[in-house]
Amino acid sequence: MSETLTAGGTRKLQIWRGDLTSGELVDYELETEPGMVVLDAVLEVQRSQAPDLAVRWNCKAAKCGSCSAEINGKPRLMCKTRLDHLPAEEPITVEPMRAFPLIRDLVTDVSWNYRVNEQITPFTPRENLREGIDVKDGDFLIDQADTDRMSEFRKCIECFMCQDVCHILRDHRMHNRYYGPRFMIRMASLDMHPLDGVDRLDQVADEGGIGLCNITKCCTEVCPENIHITDNAIIPMKERVVDQRHDPFLKILGRTPNKGRVKPPARSSTPEL
Ligand code: SF4
Ligand code: SF4
Ligand code: FES
Missing domain, CATH: 1.10.1060.10 (Alpha-helical ferredoxin)
Structure with missing residues (x-):
């Protein structure tokens, strides 16, 4: 992927808005600061343009694992993905993880x-x-x-x-x-x-x-x-x-890999989603 470094400026975001019944990518535009990450941009959109935007995060330090999303189609941590590492010429898409049921907007049920x-x-x-x-x-x-x-x-x-x-x-x-x-x-x-x-x-x-x-x-x-x-x-x-x-x-x-280990207690079948 090409990387375009910028020092702030106007960026376009397309953020998935919706729930299990319906939804779509919604366009937003905002002024960015040098060094901003995608989570900063999403929270700025939430603060200034869409107060009901649902997004999950905790540490903003790439350690809690709660801000996972699909950014430009690829799973990434929003708090670890800098805007200036994403192509500047196109809107940045931010979508919820697809492998799990959607709760709302960017939040999935994991x-x-x-x-x-x-x-x-x-x-x-x-x-x-x-x-x-x-x-x-x-x-x-x-x-x-x-x-x-x-x-x-x-x-x-x-x-x-x-x-x-x-x-x-x-x-x-x-x-x-x-x-x-x-x-x-x-x-x-x-x-x-x-x-x-x-x-x-x-x-x-x-x-x-x-x-x-x-x-x-x-x-x-x-x-x-x-x-x-x-x-x-x-x-x-x-x-x-x-x-x-x-x-x-x-x-x-008589040398199978786990010789001497005991079987685990009975377990139920693999959970359904
Ligand atoms: S990608 Fe998988 S293995 Fe890596 S930190 Fe996240 S949950 Fe753990
Ligand atoms: S099939 Fe799934 S678990 Fe196996 S290597 Fe591919 S992504 Fe990883
Ligand atoms: S907010 Fe904790 S990993 Fe991103």
Whole structure:
């Protein structure tokens, strides 16, 4: 994409206005200041021209993940997208995320993601490390390499832009068959934890639907935290699922990836949107 740097001036915005029943892009024009981001512009429109414009934001520091929108057709954080990094010759379009139900204007209902999250058993220490079973000082030490590998995934700010861009959710609307990339990284971070005692690989494959991912890497491209979702989480998990389920030599040797981990409690099917 071409980048045109400007020092303020008049800019045109087209902001989606409407609800689930109807809506359209509405034109606005405003005077901008150097360094403004799209969220500044939208809030200025709200202040001066459209006080009923619905927009969600909290931190204005690219850390809370609440201002996700589709800017010029691509998922981005409004508070991290500078106006002078967008082509000056055309109006800037600002639309709500399409993968989730619209509430109003730029605000979508992302609660499906929280229902998916509830399906995932949180970190559970291996049986020999659980409280009351003679845990000693140092038993919870892990290698720095393991920490480094998992910490990338902990940077997630739950903006859900990776979910929004994933064609399985966005275009094919398979919310009841695929957890989406955000939850693939959550499950990967648990699966890679050397002290975790739960085997979630069947869940990743069945309810999680990892087989539907065809590694297009669109999720990685939009992640504001630069998490390598596909290379570092989804691909290794796919390999581990295949090893666990289909590698005859590992089975003969008794070395399946999650040997010794317990199955998670019974879980319900993948939530509907
Ligand atoms: S790589 Fe997989 S999870 Fe990511 S956007 Fe593509 S299909 Fe979706
Ligand atoms: S993985 Fe990246 S894009 Fe996806 S929710 Fe987390 S921060 Fe957002
Ligand atoms: S307002 Fe918090 S990430 Fe944009």
